[in-house]
Amino acid sequence: MDYRFESPAAVRTRLREVDYLSDEAIAGVVFLADRLGKPILVEGPAGTGKTQLAKSVAEILGARLIRLQCYEGLDESKALYEWNYKKQLLRIQAERNADSSWEDIETDIFSDEFLLTRPLLEAIRAEDPVVLLIDEVDRVEVETEALLLEILSDYQVSIPELGTIEARQIPMVFLTSNNTRELSEALKRRCLFLHIDYPEMDREKEIVLTRLPEISDSLADQVARIVRSIRQLELKKSPSVSETLDWAKTLLLLGVESITEAEAVETLNILLKYQSDIAKASKELQGDSGAKKPGVPRTS
Amino acid sequence: MLELLSGFIVELRAAGLPVSLTENLDAMEAITHIPLEDRDAFKYALAATLVKNNSHWRAFETVFEVYFSLRGSEYSLGGGDELPEITDDDEIPLNPEAGGAGAGGGGEAMSPEQMAEMLFQAMRQGDDAMMRALARQAVTRFAGMEPGRPVGGTYYLYRTLRNLDLDGVLERLMEEAQQESPAPLTPLEERLERDEFESRIDRMKKEIEAEIRRRLVADRGVEAMAKTLRKPLPEDVDFMHANREELVSLRKAIYPLTRKLAVRLARKRRHGRKGPLDFRATVRQSLSYGGVPADPRFRYPRPSKPEIFVIADISGSVAAFARFTLQLVYAISGQFSRVRSFVFIDGLDEVTQYFEGVEDISVAIHRVNTEADVVWVDGHSDYGHAFEVFWEKYGREVGPKTTVLILGDARNNYHASQSWTIKEMRKKARHVYWLNPEPKAYWDTGDSIVSDYGAHTDGVYECRNLRQLEKFVDILE
Numbered sequence: 001m002d003y004r005f006e007s008p009a010a011v012r013t014r015l016r017e018v019d020y021l022s023d024e025a026i027a028g029v030v031f032l033a034d035r036l037g038k039p040i041l042v043e044g045p046a047g048t049g050k051t052q053l054a055k056s057v058a059e060i061l062g063a064r065l066i067r068l069q070c071y072e073g074l075d076e077s078k079a080l081y082e083w084n085y086k087k088q089l090l091r092i093q094a095e096r097n098a099d100s101s102w103e104d105i106e107t108d109i110f111s112d113e114f115l116l117t118r119p120l121l122e123a124i125r126a127e128d129p130v131v132l133l134i135d136e137v138d139r140v141e142v143e144t145e146a147l148l149l150e151i152l153s154d155y156q157v158s159i160p161e162l163g164t165i166e167a168r169q170i171p172m173v174f175l176t177s178n179n180t181r182e183l184s185e186a187l188k189r190r191c192l193f194l195h196i197d198y199p200e201m202d203r204e205k206e207i208v209l210t211r212l213p214e215i216s217d218s219l220a221d222q223v224a225r226i227v228r229s230i231r232q233l234e235l236k237k238s239p240s241v242s243e244t245l246d247w248a249k250t251l252l253l254l255g256v257e258s259i260t261e262a263e264a265v266e267t268l269n270i271l272l273k274y275q276s277d278i279a280k281a282s283k284e285l286q287g288d289s290g291a292k293k294p295g296v297p298r299t300s
Numbered sequence: 301m302l303e304l305l306s307g308f309i310v311e312l313r314a315a316g317l318p319v320s321l322t323e324n325l326d327a328m329e330a331i332t333h334i335p336l337e338d339r340d341a342f343k344y345a346l347a348a349t350l351v352k353n354n355s356h357w358r359a360f361e362t363v364f365e366v367y368f369s370l371r372g373s374e375y376s377l378g379g380g381d382e383l384p385e386i387t388d389d390d391e392i393p394l395n396p397e398a399g400g401a402g403a404g405g406g407g408e409a410m411s412p413e414q415m416a417e418m419l420f421q422a423m424r425q426g427d428d429a430m431m432r433a434l435a436r437q438a439v440t441r442f443a444g445m446e447p448g449r450p451v452g453g454t455y456y457l458y459r460t461l462r463n464l465d466l467d468g469v470l471e472r473l474m475e476e477a478q479q480e481s482p483a484p485l486t487p488l489e490e491r492l493e494r495d496e497f498e499s500r501i502d503r504m505k506k507e508i509e510a511e512i513r514r515r516l517v518a519d520r521g522v523e524a525m526a527k528t529l530r531k532p533l534p535e536d537v538d539f540m541h542a543n544r545e546e547l548v549s550l551r552k553a554i555y556p557l558t559r560k561l562a563v564r565l566a567r568k569r570r571h572g573r574k575g576p577l578d579f580r581a582t583v584r585q586s587l588s589y590g591g592v593p594a595d596p597r598f599r600y601p602r603p604s605k606p607e608i609f610v611i612a613d614i615s616g617s618v619a620a621f622a623r624f625t626l627q628l629v630y631a632i633s634g635q636f637s638r639v640r641s642f643v644f645i646d647g648l649d650e651v652t653q654y655f656e657g658v659e660d661i662s663v664a665i666h667r668v669n670t671e672a673d674v675v676w677v678d679g680h681s682d683y684g685h686a687f688e689v690f691w692e693k694y695g696r697e698v699g700p701k702t703t704v705l706i707l708g709d710a711r712n713n714y715h716a717s718q719s720w721t722i723k724e725m726r727k728k729a730r731h732v733y734w735l736n737p738e739p740k741a742y743w744d745t746g747d748s749i750v751s752d753y754g755a756h757t758d759g760v761y762e763c764r765n766l767r768q769l770e771k772f773v774d775i776l777e
Contacts, residue, residue, distance in 0.1 A: 007335075008341050028334075028344035032330050179556060180560060185320075188353075193353075229491060229495050259488075260486070261487065285488055
């Protein structure tokens with residue numbers, strides 16, 4: 001079997017080519033997923049590029065991205081497959097006058113022609129390279145998770161009337177989770193686990209620089225530093241990478257060269273979405289001379 | 301290798317991580333694809349296959365460092381008893397930076413002042429290689445490690461850090477930064493500088509810690525070390541005996557937990573049951589089946605939300621527990637129609653108002669601890685009196701929708717139990733639960749009278765860690 005990547009480093013460089021800055025953990029896990037033929041469960045705070053990772057991998061592989069957005073109440077007819085019963089009815093009606101036996105019709109209406117493929121089945125049956133993204137898998141109920149198990153471990157779908165459909169090729173599979181509930185052991189066991197946290201300062205700066213080529217190096221540096229400071233506070237919701245980017249974009253539009261406190265405080269509402277967080281952060285940034293930071297626990 | 305890895309996995313399991321057999325096999329397979337000399341890749345390969353929960357990452361990292369710290373060229377110690385030689389090796393990276401500082405004569409010749417100076421320079425430039433070298437130096441010089449001495453790594457760490465005076469270095473760095481900039485630093489700039497230096501100092505501390513660990517592992521062997529370093533996972537940390545660091549990790553763990561619980565409770569409320577048959581809608585629906593009520597309709601369920609009364613003992617012994625439980629209850633207060641809280645030691649006070657309109661629960665809890673009037677006579681827990689006061693003042697407000705949670709260890713200092721108050725409470729309330737942060741084995745020993753009260757409640761639950769607390773909240777309804 002051909003592997004898609006030669007080494008973790010290759011993953012990293014190729015991801016960089018499509019403007020996705022990975023780190024060692026991300027590149028390593030993507031590489032392993034390819035080698036072991038296992039799905040990746042990506043977890044982490046919102047807005048750290050979980051979904052983007054799948055998109056970027058699809059892009060570098062030149063693969064089609066098939067996306068299944070999970071939500072409460074998702075069921076097999078929306079995730080796996082469904083029989084096109086209207087067409088089946090038509091078929092039966094059309095046959096009514098001809099004298100074909102019941103068996104004929106039965107084998108006929110439960111054939112490929114009447115099968116509506118949904119994302120999971122489509123990924124399995126695809127001839128061309130695909131990347132399957134199962135987004136926010138923590139939103140489905142525990143029972144529905146079971147639907148995914150067969151496809152994740154064996155890359156096959158069993159349809160009672162048709163038999164088992166096996167994958168023509170093993171697609172790359174990404175599952176993302178915002179961790180609003182614990183996923184079942186069975187699901188976790190089948191996946192490689194990747195936690196994407198907020199990036200280190202240097203990486204965040206690079207992300208800003210790649211995504212906004214027109215930004216100056218010093219401004220990007222300042223943005224990354226301020227965001228790091230803010231993330232150290234105990235907030236309801238720390239700023240995500242996408243919010244950092246939005247903020248940098250705003251500063252750029254405002255024509256800011258180097259950020260002063262006033263500007264930082266005025267534009268905080270782009271980084272933070274809770275009033276209490278904004279109040280806290282602006283107080284901290286204007287600083288009681290920044291000398292002490294009470295209540296901020298530092299792990300040593 | 302295989303042997304080492306299986307030892308590693310046994311240790312992970314001992315540390316509480318659920319590693320299944322398939323995951324074990326996956327890990328074995330994964331490392332065949334990874335160049336073994338790439339230590340980071342190796343680490344992530346193991347992590348991706350073995351650790352499926354982010355809160356377990358720390359535990360994994362510790363075990364990993366212990367098991368694999370002596371592998372990889374840059375980490376080798378070059379044998380246990382050649383420590384002086386290593387210090388000589390270290391001079392090579394140090395020399396160019398030290399320049400004319402006169403440190404060329406080898407590590408032994410360097411005075412503490414020179415060392416401090418180098419440390420300062422390394423910090424200022426954020427030079428990783430130099431920091432690592434310095435960490436080695438510092439440990440050799442200050443930790444005073446003796447082979448076979450049965451003290452933990454923290455002792456050595458403390459000794460090393462005390463001698464390095466990193467706080468002083470931080471101040472100096474800040475002063476330097478102040479002087480170097482043309483204009484006086486604005487608070488914002490100052491803060492950013494400080495954050496930068498602090499993160500470097502953190503890195504330095506980690507280097508030192510890692511260095512000490514490496515030497516300890518070399519001295520005592522892998523298994524023994526792993527055992528000493530084994531720490532409970534955040535969800536297993538005992539509330540009553542948590543140290544400062546564990547409390548911090550607990551506080552971090554509690555927020556995602558509350559979010560999960562809120563989602564779960566809300567889901568249960570929505571899906572748990574159907575409402576009564578909606579006759580009108582059913583008949584209306586039946587028209588499309590020719591009058592056959594094939595598709596019964598139900599009313600939208602409106603389960604009443606319970607009202608929660610929390611009565612918490614906040615005397616020293618159980619304060620941490622009360623704090624976490626209050627935090628948890630308020631974080632999911634959206635799931636209840638109302639939450640009222642009372643705290644007591646030997647007197648009792650209502651503290652609900654402290655939580656109202658406060659975004660940050662820790663502020664409220666701080667106010668509870670400082671402002672609430674909970675001492676009646678001597679500031680030793682008196683459950684009996686506290687319950688009596690509660691019953692007199694607030695008993696009328698306990699109704700059939702009220703769920704009462706009592707938090708405490710029921711160590712009553714041999715005062716009268718007044719357990720009739722609980723009995724009365726239960727008659728009026730929907731449920732009365734008692735959460736006890738003590739291990740079950742200690743109940744009813746000494747001055748604990750849990751079962752006196754427990755007999756009148758709907759259940760006494762042992763709640764020593766987040767896992768048990770989470771389990772309890774699930775049955776709340």
